[in-house]
Amino acid sequence: EAQVTQNPRYLITVTGKKLTVTCSQNMNHEYMSWYRQDPGLGLRQIYYSMNVEVTDKGDVPEGYKVSRKEKRNFPLILESPSPNQTSLYFCASSNWAAGYGYTFGSGTRLTVV
Amino acid sequence: DAKTTQPPSMDCAEGRAANLPCNHSTISGNEYVYWYRQIHSQGPQYIIHGLKNNETNEMASLIITEDRKSSTLILPHATLRDTAVYYCIVRVGLGNTGKLIFGQGTTLQVKP
Numbered sequence: 105e106a107q108v109t110q111n112p113r114y115l116i117t118v119t120g121k122k123l124t125v126t127c128s129q130n131m132n133h134e135y136m137s138w139y140r141q142d143p144g145l146g147l148r149q150i151y152y153s154m155n156v157e158v159t160d161k162g163d164v165p166e167g168y169k170v171s172r173k174e175k176r177n178f179p180l181i182l183e184s185p186s187p188n189q190t191s192l193y194f195c196a197s198s199n200w201a202a203g204y205g206y207t208f209g210s211g212t213r214l215t216v217v
Numbered sequence: 218d219a220k221t222t223q224p225p226s227m228d229c230a231e232g233r234a235a236n237l238p239c240n241h242s243t244i245s246g247n248e249y250v251y252w253y254r255q256i257h258s259q260g261p262q263y264i265i266h267g268l269k270n271n272e273t274n275e276m277a278s279l280i281i282t283e284d285r286k287s288s289t290l291i292l293p294h295a296t297l298r299d300t301a302v303y304y305c306i307v308r309v310g311l312g313n314t315g316k317l318i319f320g321q322g323t324t325l326q327v328k329p
Contacts, residue, residue: 147319194260205251206317208260
């Protein structure tokens with residue numbers, strides 16, 4: 105089944121403890137992206153990648169890192185998480201050339217205490 | 218990418234057509250109109266997109282005005298499962314950027 109898989113689905117962590125949220129897609133898509141969603145602020149793009157080793161900042165990149173060493177994986181790294189990074193995170197992938205836009209994962213609910 | 222304006226909320230009776238409007242008066246010639254929806258806290262789901270012509274797929278129809286300054290997403294026979302937040306997005310397509318900006322969307326409530 106074609107899908108974007110994020111792990112974990114839920115995560116509670118403490119301030120300053122480095123964490124990684126994994127994202128993997130099985131559709132051979134070139135594009136991948138990370139979003140965060142907060143009440144009243146909607147979905148905001150954190151980073152996106154147009155291909156292996158090509159990444160670019162979205163609207164809210166501060167406090168996050170990404171890497172794209174292989175086509176299928178696009179992990180989101182929080183080097184020193186803070187409570188304001190408590191949010192619902194979505195990974196997405198796309199073959200934009202086909203015109204269909206992003207396919208989203210099921211989300212990761214992160215709480216930083 | 219051009220900015221879009223959508224009503225914050227709408228109601229629709231089950232079984233009736235739901236017509237969701239979107240204004241994008243600053244759209245430029247190479248920008249596409251995309252529609253997504255998000256049910257509760259699930260990941261957003263692609264619905265349909267178009268450039269100039271009206272489009273239809275198994276989920277919905279997209280009507281774009283001739284001047285392309287507005288569009289309407291039509292769910293022909295709304296069901297309770299169509300209750301969601303619907304996002305209208307304008308972006309340069311196809312494929313030269315991964316940027317996709319969501320606005321606040323329209324919360325559609327389908328009522329029995």
